[in-house]
Amino acid sequence: MLYGHSGTLFKCQGLNLPVPTISIRTKISLLILSTLLNTFVLLSSPGLGSNGRSDDEVIHFNGKKLSIKWDPLTRAPLIIRGIESDLLEIKNFSKLSRKEITHTGPLLVDKYKSLLQISPDQLKLKGAEKVLDTWYVSYWQTFQGVILYESSLGFSIDSYGRIKSLGALLYPNIQAPLASKINHEQALRIAQKQIKDYKELKCRLLAESVLVYPIKKTNSIDYYRVYAFNFFPEKALHPASTVGGWAVFVDSQTGKVVLFEALLKPLGCCVPEDWVPPKPEEMKPKW
Numbered sequence: 001m002l003y004g005h006s007g008t009l010f011k012c013q014g015l016n017l018p019v020p021t022i023s024i025r026t027k028i029s030l031l032i033l034s035t036l037l038n039t040f041v042l043l044s045s046p047g048l049g050s051n052g053r054s055d056d057e058v059i060h061f062n063g064k065k066l067s068i069k070w071d072p073l074t075r076a077p078l079i080i081r082g083i084e085s086d087l088l089e090i091k092n093f094s095k096l097s098r099k100e101i102t103h104t105g106p107l108l109v110d111k112y113k114s115l116l117q118i119s120p121d122q123l124k125l126k127g128a129e130k131v132l133d134t135w136y137v138s139y140w141q142t143f144q145g146v147i148l149y150e151s152s153l154g155f156s157i158d159s160y161g162r163i164k165s166l167g168a169l170l171y172p173n174i175q176a177p178l179a180s181k182i183n184h185e186q187a188l189r190i191a192q193k194q195i196k197d198y199k200e201l202k203c204r205l206l207a208e209s210v211l212v213y214p215i216k217k218t219n220s221i222d223y224y225r226v227y228a229f230n231f232f233p234e235k236a237l238h239p240a241s242t243v244g245g246w247a248v249f250v251d252s253q254t255g256k257v258v259l260f261e262a263l264l265k266p267l268g269c270c271v272p273e274d275w276v277p278p279k280p281e282e283m284k285p286k287w
Helices: 021-042 098-102 104-111 184-192
Strands: 056-061 064-070 077-083 123-131 134-143 152-157 165-169 204-216 221-232 245-251 257-263
Touching: 098 104, 098 123, 098 134, 104 123, 104 134, 104 152, 123 152, 184 221, 184 245, 204 245, 204 257, 221 257
Parallel strands: none
Antiparallel strands: 056 064, 064 077, 077 165, 123 134, 134 152, 152 165, 204 221, 221 245, 245 257
């Protein structure tokens, strides 16, 4: 995985490092909990969107009464809550395997795709972990198989198999390049030049990926296909060190640096799960 300022990781360059199971599970669970909590807290105040439409709305959808918080720019839902009923209830929940649990995301998106404005095959599993009696499941949004930086769709499933709400940061109608114009080696050299004293610090490339990086403007969003690199100086690799590193995002079309920021010391190294959205016939509920 690749670290961004959210602390997430995408892919470790040339490394096959084992990760302590507990620390990674705890990290994923805390990230999901934090994301959902922040979404509810920061987005709870009412207002009007850019088109005059209320950011908070109660609608009737397929026989359900829903409360929706809309993103004023993308007009995608930030929060969907069921009123008087759940978004989805999973029967025989306790008998499902972890793999079957991960299929609830595509199933949920398929059920509400006209509201979410993405399709089930645009999901990439971020994490599915059980904390006490509750499952916390989250996904990235993808575009042509490429992860959108800091996109998310997450929800919890209680011990009765009920999904009461979901939180999301989604981007409908993406217009982003499908291929890169500059190659990896060119982008890497550009990224290395951003770090003062790169050679003296003996910097290491610990993670890299290709991402779609959205930048929100007042009335629009620019989408960049970027090479994303994480560098850390050699002294940051010592377990007792508190030294951080840098994230550098290089536009794959122009070579321009579109993001350069400091990173905290890495907490671990792992790769995305080998998971693809289930086929439609596999999404039929088994409960």
